[in-house]
Amino acid sequence: MKLAEAGELFLLEKIRRKFNRKFSDVVCGIGDDAAVVRVLRKNMLLTTDMMVEGVHFDLKWTTPFQLGFKLISVNISDIYAMGGRPRFVLINFAAPGDAGTDMFKRVFDGIERAARTYDVAVIGGDVSSAGNVVLSASMVGYASVILTRGGARNGDCIYVSGALGEAACGLELMKRLGKPVEIEKGRRADFGLEWRDVSPLISRHLMPLATNPEKFARRATAMMDISDGLLIDLSRLCRESGVGAVIDLQRIPISGELRRAAAHLKLSPLDMAMGGGEDYRLLFTAPEDAGVGAYCIGRIGGRGLRAVNEAGRVHKLAVKGYQHFASV
Amino acid sequence: MKLAEAGELFLLEKIRRKFNRKFSDVVCGIGDDAAVVRVLRKNMLLTTDMMVEGVHFDLKWTTPFQLGFKLISVNISDIYAMGGRPRFVLINFAAPGDAGTDMFKRVFDGIERAARTYDVAVIGGDVSSAGNVVLSASMVGYASVILTRGGARNGDCIYVSGALGEAACGLELMKRLGKPVEIEKGRRADFGLEWRDVSPLISRHLMPLATNPEKFARRATAMMDISDGLLIDLSRLCRESGVGAVIDLQRIPISGELRRAAAHLKLSPLDMAMGGGEDYRLLFTAPEDAGVGAYCIGRIGGRGLRAVNEAGRVHKLAVKGYQHFASV
Numbered sequence: 001m002k003l004a005e006a007g008e009l010f011l012l013e014k015i016r017r018k019f020n021r022k023f024s025d026v027v028c029g030i031g032d033d034a035a036v037v038r039v040l041r042k043n044m045l046l047t048t049d050m051m052v053e054g055v056h057f058d059l060k061w062t063t064p065f066q067l068g069f070k071l072i073s074v075n076i077s078d079i080y081a082m083g084g085r086p087r088f089v090l091i092n093f094a095a096p097g098d099a100g101t102d103m104f105k106r107v108f109d110g111i112e113r114a115a116r117t118y119d120v121a122v123i124g125g126d127v128s129s130a131g132n133v134v135l136s137a138s139m140v141g142y143a144s145v146i147l148t149r150g151g152a153r154n155g156d157c158i159y160v161s162g163a164l165g166e167a168a169c170g171l172e173l174m175k176r177l178g179k180p181v182e183i184e185k186g187r188r189a190d191f192g193l194e195w196r197d198v199s200p201l202i203s204r205h206l207m208p209l210a211t212n213p214e215k216f217a218r219r220a221t222a223m224m225d226i227s228d229g230l231l232i233d234l235s236r237l238c239r240e241s242g243v244g245a246v247i248d249l250q251r252i253p254i255s256g257e258l259r260r261a262a263a264h265l266k267l268s269p270l271d272m273a274m275g276g277g278e279d280y281r282l283l284f285t286a287p288e289d290a291g292v293g294a295y296c297i298g299r300i301g302g303r304g305l306r307a308v309n310e311a312g313r314v315h316k317l318a319v320k321g322y323q324h325f326a327s328v
Numbered sequence: 329m330k331l332a333e334a335g336e337l338f339l340l341e342k343i344r345r346k347f348n349r350k351f352s353d354v355v356c357g358i359g360d361d362a363a364v365v366r367v368l369r370k371n372m373l374l375t376t377d378m379m380v381e382g383v384h385f386d387l388k389w390t391t392p393f394q395l396g397f398k399l400i401s402v403n404i405s406d407i408y409a410m411g412g413r414p415r416f417v418l419i420n421f422a423a424p425g426d427a428g429t430d431m432f433k434r435v436f437d438g439i440e441r442a443a444r445t446y447d448v449a450v451i452g453g454d455v456s457s458a459g460n461v462v463l464s465a466s467m468v469g470y471a472s473v474i475l476t477r478g479g480a481r482n483g484d485c486i487y488v489s490g491a492l493g494e495a496a497c498g499l500e501l502m503k504r505l506g507k508p509v510e511i512e513k514g515r516r517a518d519f520g521l522e523w524r525d526v527s528p529l530i531s532r533h534l535m536p537l538a539t540n541p542e543k544f545a546r547r548a549t550a551m552m553d554i555s556d557g558l559l560i561d562l563s564r565l566c567r568e569s570g571v572g573a574v575i576d577l578q579r580i581p582i583s584g585e586l587r588r589a590a591a592h593l594k595l596s597p598l599d600m601a602m603g604g605g606e607d608y609r610l611l612f613t614a615p616e617d618a619g620v621g622a623y624c625i626g627r628i629g630g631r632g633l634r635a636v637n638e639a640g641r642v643h644k645l646a647v648k649g650y651q652h653f654a655s656v
Binding site for chain 2: 003004006007008009011027028031032033034035036037038039041042043044045046047048049050052053054055056077078079081082084088090091092094097123124125126127128129130131132134136138139140141143146148149150224225240323324325
């Protein structure tokens with residue numbers, strides 16, 4: 001059945017039933033003019049992120065389930081990136097009237113799975129017809145420590161919470177495959193590579209997990225998530241903190257899976273790690289030897305963004321990464 | 329300059345500067361991964377609403393300023409409709425790369441004007457390229473009384489806070505004119521009618537003001553805003569409350585402006601008042617003689633939706649109003 005045949009009221013009723021789980025802090029969930037929640041802490045975090053068809057995703061190689069899951073992850077990541085704990089989410093869903101109700105259902109299946117994964121309550125949203133699929137979520141969370149981008153100090157180490165470039169490589173693999181793989185159902189596809197190498201890469205692109213900041217938050221001086229690429233995001237952190245940075249290229253964490261897949265694709269793993277977006281790893285600064293269990297990739301200091309290569313030579317870095325409405 | 333030439337970072341910087349007003353309860357506004365706010369009350373209201381080009385608006389006869397203003401109003405209206413007080417808002421803006429930066433600026437000018445009108449803080453958002461203009465806002469407010477759609481009781485009077493059908497008539501006037509009128513700058517246009525008749529009608533369509541529920545909230549048993557049309561919205565209120573309703577057609581408030589414009593357009597003012605959407609008046613139920621200063625248009629009771637006409641004859645009503653993905 002098409003969305004245009006189902007109608008908005010039918011769709012809203014479906015969503016309402018799907019998210020009818022009771023939460024003690026949700027007084028009034030989906031179905032009224034606004035949701036009512038009981039706030040448990042004084043400092044709240046609020047963020048919103050869009051996903052637009054043809055810009056953020058391509059349904060040629062993305063399943064609707066993956067889309068829904070990722071929508072939640074990218075918004076969770078912004079709450080995590082402030083050192084916070086996500087709690088409530090509102091969803092906006094727009095799609096062409098000739099899209100199938102099955103697509104609609106699967107997007108919300110993915111949202112539901114992610115909501116359970118991160119333990120957040122889906123409390124409302126809006127549904128509309130549109131020329132393309134456009135999704136957005138607004139996430140509300142609680143702050144304990146507040147980790148902005150503005151707290152980095154000279155001498156701090158620069159940390160990333162995990163391997164970089166995997167999402168960019170996963171995207172490249174999916175583009176070349178050109179069809180969806182239902183990894184959410186344990187399905188595989190032949191990429192001409194070992195599945196155990198492919199799996200973490202395409203998973204990070206299709207269904208990324210946001211990184212919980214708990215073990216880093218106490219020592220961190222500044223924090224953000226890497227959504228547009230290490231260099232562009234680090235340059236933002238530096239600008240907000242009024243500092244410069246030097247990155248040690250040899251210490252950028254690149255996984256074996258990325259190395260092997262990049263070799264197969266004839267692409268540079270370092271380029272993907274420096275410029276590739278959507279890894280949703282955390283980027284943060286902290287005093288040296290903070291014992292935070294993350295990868296130290298450089299140090300705050302000097303002016304602008306610079307890199308040290310294996311020969312010990314320092315050079316300026318050109319900032320690369322994703323920017324809407326422009327290619328930098 | 330086109331958005332594609334300006335780039336996301338430039339646009340975000342513009343927004344950040346525009347909304348740099350300080351609020352004592354905003355710890356961290358636009359510019360980080362999430363906004364941080366200090367919550368002043370225990371019960372919070374959260375809502376989100378989209379506006380999609382070609383579905384909710386047409387730039388052929390709507391200025392970008394009006395669009396931005398209306399985006400805020402429709403979201404404020406949802407907070408008001410729960411008996412609440414709006415406080416914070418997040419904005420999502422998506423548009424084609426070849427749209428002008430002037431359009432972008434004017435949308436946010438309209439948002440700023442509305443934010444001042446309703447005294448809410450714009451604390452964050454997201455910007456993306458897209459095939460069409462798609463806007464959404466997520467509004468956060470405080471609840472004092474909580475007025476859901478579910479509290480109407482048999483015998484309650486049904487109230488509306490003001491004249492109905494004006495937005496529908498305003499839309500019809502604008503469609504026929506087929507070009508924008510910058511009412512925000514005091515501009516006029518020739519509709520073949522007295523301007524004092526046209527002005528409130530097109531204003532209600534182009535730049536509606538949400539209705540503050542303050543003077544009704546204490547006595548109301550159920551409340552919602554009229555966004556899709558009196559009949560469809562009343563049918564929702566009745567369903568949530570598990571009641572029926574009888575409307576007295578003679579008591580539906582229809583303004584002189586609407587009567588005169590409708591006569592000119594050869595349309596039925598009563599049809600517009602019953603089925604036309606986007607008036608953003610409040611619809612609520614309260615005990616009789618509650619002295620609420622609103623129009624009593626009928627009474628809760630019986631089953632289904634019925635109407636009494638001037639001859640005293642009761643008949644069933646077919647529910648009409650706007651539904652996405654379907655025309656009812």
